[in-house]
Amino acid sequence: GENVEQHPSTLSVQEGDSAVIKCTYSDSASNYFPWYKQELGKRPQLIIDIRSNVGEKKDQRIAVTLNKTAKHFSLHITETQPEDSAVYFCAASKSGGSNYKLTFGKGTLLTVNP
Amino acid sequence: IAGITQAPTSQILAAGRRMTLRCTQDMRHNAMYWYRQDLGLGLRLIHYSNTAGTTGKGEVPDGYSVSRANTDDFPLTLASAVPSQTSVYFCASRDNGGYTFGSGTRLTVV
Numbered sequence: 319g320e321n322v323e324q325h326p327s328t329l330s331v332q333e334g335d336s337a338v339i340k341c342t343y344s345d346s347a348s349n350y351f352p353w354y355k356q357e358l359g360k361r362p363q364l365i366i367d368i369r370s371n372v373g374e375k376k377d378q379r380i381a382v383t384l385n386k387t388a389k390h391f392s393l394h395i396t397e398t399q400p401e402d403s404a405v406y407f408c409a410a411s412k413s414g415g416s417n418y419k420l421t422f423g424k425g426t427l428l429t430v431n432p
Numbered sequence: 433i434a435g436i437t438q439a440p441t442s443q444i445l446a447a448g449r450r451m452t453l454r455c456t457q458d459m460r461h462n463a464m465y466w467y468r469q470d471l472g473l474g475l476r477l478i479h480y481s482n483t484a485g486t487t488g489k490g491e492v493p494d495g496y497s498v499s500r501a502n503t504d505d506f507p508l509t510l511a512s513a514v515p516s517q518t519s520v521y522f523c524a525s526r527d528n529g530g531y532t533f534g535s536g537t538r539l540t541v542v
Binding site: 324352354360361362363364367407409419420421422423424425 | 465467472473474475476477480490522526529530531532533534535536
């Protein structure tokens, strides 16, 4: 089955700096890669996703890049703010359709210091 | 109901007792999932259902069972709870993109 590795497990940055979280996956057939943000005591929420037919996707201060050859993808947050502090999870599946299950990384605790 | 609703929000359960965690969605999503979240281990899949009437085992299915009698409901049952099942349980559903998660059930087995 799919295996997703996520690094680092914790990340501390100063407000205004950039943060990068990296994930690798094992199954070359995976083609859908979402990222979730989970605030303390809350549910995980989808913040951005990318499919394997594109290499990069941006949404305001958040961007995701995908390298299919190397089987890794990354989340980039620019101009970080204290409200970006949360646990971030990457995930992978073979398709965006309903028949395929997401495999999650173990998460990255991001702390943005004012 | 808007999205996915889980109940109860939290529960303290004596070891050996039977417990059903409820999950209901109103988005008519075909696929539904149960995950448990433990510190340092991320989200691990317990059971899933691709459509009403079908279910499958995930990564950590032992001690849990599910049913999917209709599209909206996907209950998770612990037949005889053990302390290692202390966790936060999330139900999720999926259409053609990422998951939509419920708000979770915090279960403590003592």
